[in-house]
Amino acid sequence: MGSRIGVGLLGLGTVGGGVASILLSPDERHPLVADLDLVRVAVRDLARPRPVDLAADILTTDPGDVVNDPAVDVVVEVIGGIEPARSLILQAISSGKSVVTANKAVIARHGQEIAEAAAAAGVYVLIEAAVGGGIPIIEPLKQSLGGNRINRVSGIINGTTNYILTRMADEGAAYDAVLRDAQDLGYAEADPAADVDGLDAADKIAILSTLAFGGAVERSAVPTEGISQLQGVDVDYARRLGYGVKLLAVAERMAETGDPLPLSLRVQPTLVPTDHPLAGVNGVNNAILVEGDPIGRVMFYGPGAGAGPTASAVVADILNIAGIRHASDAPGHIDPLLAAGTWRNCALVEASKIRQRHYVRFNTKDAPGVIGRIGGCFGDRNVSIQSIVQFNASQAGAEIVVITHEVSQGEMDAALQAIEALPEVSGLAAHLGCL
Template identity: 75%
Template sequence: MTIGIGLLGLGTVGAGVAEILQTPDGRHPLVADLELKRVAVRDLNRPRPIELPSEILCTDPQAVVQDPAVDIVVEVMGGLEPARSLILAAIAAGKPVVTANKAVIARHGEEIAAAAADKGVYVLIEAAVGGGIPIIEPLKQSLGGNRIQRVSGIINGTTNYILSRMADEGAAYAEVLADAQRLGYAEADPAADVGGGDAADKIAILSGLAYGGPIERAAIPTEGIDRLDGCDVNYADQLGYVVKLVAQAKNLGTASDGTVQLDVRVSPTLLPKDHPLAGVHGVNNAILVEGDPVGRVMFYGPGAGSGPTASAVVADILNIAGIRAATGNNGGLDPLLAASRWRNCALVDAGETLQRHYVRLQTGDEAGVIGRIGSCFGDQGVSIRSIVQFETSGEATDAEIVVITHEVKQQHFANALAAIKALPEVKAVAACLPTL
């Protein structure tokens, strides 16, 4: 039984999907049943990495969605619009959808799930997070019986490549970013990656799956690596840490009204060198899931690129194809995406969260300054794990003091930092990073 595939987009990922579908030998037997029927592209005359019959190409994505020969719509065009509208149009036509679009799912997942519930079709999103790493289905199925305590990960390959080279070579951020762009690891406009937005999209999706309810994407505190100073990477190394852009979602308990209280954030973070995520280098991604009773489970692999992402897309297509082969229909709604089954989830007030911190202070090199800094922390109940003074390349009268705290309520830490800033000897709080 042939299953018609409509492909929206023939860029890096779309070409990878088409290549898999066109070369079924040695793959899962169901791949041979998948046939590209229509493909929407922006420009019919543009050179492409894969040859496709000209009669299946078109510039009208709505024609792909509405084509009666298309049984499954695959959206790999990216961006918010027209991708969102096309996904909804496919659902309205009663067609299951496979998408790699993290931005759409992070912002409009609730709307899409409600539409899918109404029409009884699947919307599968494995490729939206982690490239070739299987994480969506494990969270929905394999780990579904666990109480998930925390999901944390390195889920942006561009920033991980940059930070890995900064740590290994002592290279400057701007130099490594330029290399990443030349190698194709970073876009010409890298803002979504280095500013943390891409990782925030992904952790929004993962937290919704892990805790059973959507959160507001725009409310996620997000900090990227674009303002990270190389000296902090160096100091972290000397103190036994590595710096990674970490996205995390942590369950802080359930409120009296049943709302799940979550701490979800993205930021450059110090990881002890023995932490499972600390050894993830280059463009690789890793996602660490901590739950009861499973304990710690880590998913590791290539997080982006044509091959890995296309692999995840085709896996979702095969999932739907297998259901169709067994039942003769689209299989109904994925129950874990049913809007009626979602919990209420909410981000907690940032001041109430518990966090360890790395702080770098620029101060005058004066007797007693470390003691006064320690007193400011102590007055707010902030326990210090280590405090170290480093030599600086600036004035002889300057010093850099690096403090690593124990876990403390964020509001108490902020109060202590305000008091430290007011000390006449403190010239600047040069860096403040969370620490796991």
């Protein structure tokens, strides 16, 4: 029933600084914050100026000093990346310490190994900060929705791309120009690949899927498409048809059940109807929609990144460990809801079986009957169409935009192949998802 909790920090960058700043100013926060002692902090360079005032003797350049310090009860890992983060987390666990991490890359790839080590050691590895920045989403999924059969988790879970898409939509601006601007403003990294190619969102949806469905899937197999190929013209056409374009991450169970449970995961630029709750999520905000039975549909919305929000999530996890320590000091006895171990096998379905609506744009000759022939190709392959619209007809040709009803990827691919073989069609110019 020890009431004080020793916290060790691995990393004192933006998020680490935010965490330290909360721990050092407990006033007006939950009284349990005052029970958290920041006892050891690993930094890369002792001489660098700090955002917070820390006693020199708690700083070290050796992360091993933090994970092995007997005064440290909870290790907070905010250095990011795969290694040495993974090894340090495992080392902390084997020293009997709980871990709080904001590291989606390591959890998406090595979450199972880490969870098993934690279960064996009887400690917690908590990850609220790994998805959705400050938005409480991990904890609600683990502790508030357990009575439900979850059917789908979907959302906007990358702030950088949502900032870019929001500006493309608002200003009619081109992707490249907005990206440069976002880099200047610090919203995008100098190497933006992890964000704009959808890799960060894929890490996060793999994590949410594991929690929602109780089993992990192979992260590297998640179909992932970013926004770097997205053209302004499709954002414009989508708007005219009543949709916004968002980089959407989706994890859903298929209609049939089974062991392993078949799941469809994907990250893809997706048309969202303007009256859908996710359509109004703009700028660097994130939102996650959870659909289940009997709850229906709930959404969690807020700042998806930033020092303050992410630090709020890290401190929430530390507080949960501190709180449960009051209820039990019996080592090895853990709350299975908070620990969130997996409890069934899940597997990704083949890409051809993924079902959704599609948006496609074709460049065509402006020839009579082309809409009919395209429509016919879809119909022949069982692809039912919601709308087919011609834009921008000129001597050079026309653009034809089709929005389908829900179909399998396999049926869609077959139809597209037939359409691209039509003499009037010069090419498939865009292919996006559609809610």
